[in-house]
Amino acid sequence: MSMTGFGTGKAEGNNREITIELKTVNNRYLDINLRMPRALSVLEESLRKRIQQKIARGRVEVYISYQNNSQEQVSVSVNEPVAEAYYKALTALAGKFQLDMKPDLGVLADIDDIFIVEKPEEDEELLKELLFSALDEALNAVIKMRKQEGSFLAEDLKQRSLRIENMVKQIEQRSSVVVEEYRQKLEQRLKEMLNNTELDEARFQAEVVYFADRSNITEEIVRIRSHLDQLRQTLESGGSIGRKLDFIVQELNRETNTIGSKSSDVIIANYVVEIKSELEKIREQVQNIE
Numbered sequence: 001m002s003m004t005g006f007g008t009g010k011a012e013g014n015n016r017e018i019t020i021e022l023k024t025v026n027n028r029y030l031d032i033n034l035r036m037p038r039a040l041s042v043l044e045e046s047l048r049k050r051i052q053q054k055i056a057r058g059r060v061e062v063y064i065s066y067q068n069n070s071q072e073q074v075s076v077s078v079n080e081p082v083a084e085a086y087y088k089a090l091t092a093l094a095g096k097f098q099l100d101m102k103p104d105l106g107v108l109a110d111i112d113d114i115f116i117v118e119k120p121e122e123d124e125e126l127l128k129e130l131l132f133s134a135l136d137e138a139l140n141a142v143i144k145m146r147k148q149e150g151s152f153l154a155e156d157l158k159q160r161s162l163r164i165e166n167m168v169k170q171i172e173q174r175s176s177v178v179v180e181e182y183r184q185k186l187e188q189r190l191k192e193m194l195n196n197t198e199l200d201e202a203r204f205q206a207e208v209v210y211f212a213d214r215s216n217i218t219e220e221i222v223r224i225r226s227h228l229d230q231l232r233q234t235l236e237s238g239g240s241i242g243r244k245l246d247f248i249v250q251e252l253n254r255e256t257n258t259i260g261s262k263s264s265d266v267i268i269a270n271y272v273v274e275i276k277s278e279l280e281k282i283r284e285q286v287q288n289i290e
Helices: 038-054 080-096 105-109 124-194 201-214 218-237 242-262 266-286
Strands: 005-013 016-025 030-035 058-068 075-078 115-118
Touching (some): 005 124, 016 124, 038 124, 058 124, 080 105, 124 242, 124 266, 218 242, 242 266
Parallel strands (some): 030 058
Antiparallel strands (some): 005 016
16 A cells, blocks of 8 residues: 545534545655544544554545534533622722723633633533544445555556666676677787687686676576565465565665676666666655555
C-alpha cells in the first residue's frame, strides 16, 4: 500500500453528528495527529488504537467535528456572591473617581464568572459508537485509495526492476568481451613499445590474468539478480514492506557501485549510470510505500 490517502466519514444518531476527515502521507514511522473537540477527548486513546489496527506506517492527520443538536435543557444559574462582589467593586471604583453612574447589568453580564452553565452529561457509549462508525468509514476510504495507488507503485517498480535486469544482462555479456579486448590492446601496445623485441609471454599472460581477476564482477551480478528477485517477491507478499524494500534498494546500489569501481570499460560504465538512475527512481517510490 501507498502511504498517501484521504477519506471522510460521518455518523448521526440521537440528534448528534460526528464528521471525520482523515489524511495520510509518508513518514518513517506511524505518527497520528488528532484534532478533536473536548467533548470527545475521553475517547482519544481508543481512537488511536483503532487507527493502529488498520494503518502500520505514515503520518495520519485526523480532523474531527462534533455537533450536538439535541434539545436537552441547559441550566444557567447566577453565582450571587461573585456577582455581588463585582457590583461592590465597580460601585466603589465609580465613587473613588466621582463618577455619576452605577454598574450596568450589561457590564456584569459580560463577566464569565458570574454565570454558571450546566450541560447534561454526554452519553459516552453513544459518542463512541458514532465516533467509530465515522472513523471506520473514513479509514475504509483511505485504505482503498492507498491500495489503489500502491498497485500502481508496485507495477512501476516491477517494470523498473526488469529494465535493470536487462541492463545487468548486457553488462554480463560485455564483461566477457572486455578481458579479450584488453589482452589485444595490451599486446599491441607492448609490441609497439618493444619495437619488435620478443615479448615475455609469461609476464604478459600474468598481466592479463591480473586484469581479469581485478575486473571480475560475477559475484556482484549474481547478488544484483538475487536482490531483484527479493524485490519482486516482497512486492507480491503485501503487508508493511516499505522498510524492507528500502534495504533491498540500498544493497542494489552497493553492488552497482562496486561494478562501476571495478570496470574501466566505457560501455559498462554507461550501463552503471543508467542502473543507478533507475534505482534512484525506485528509491523515491519506495519512500511512499507502507
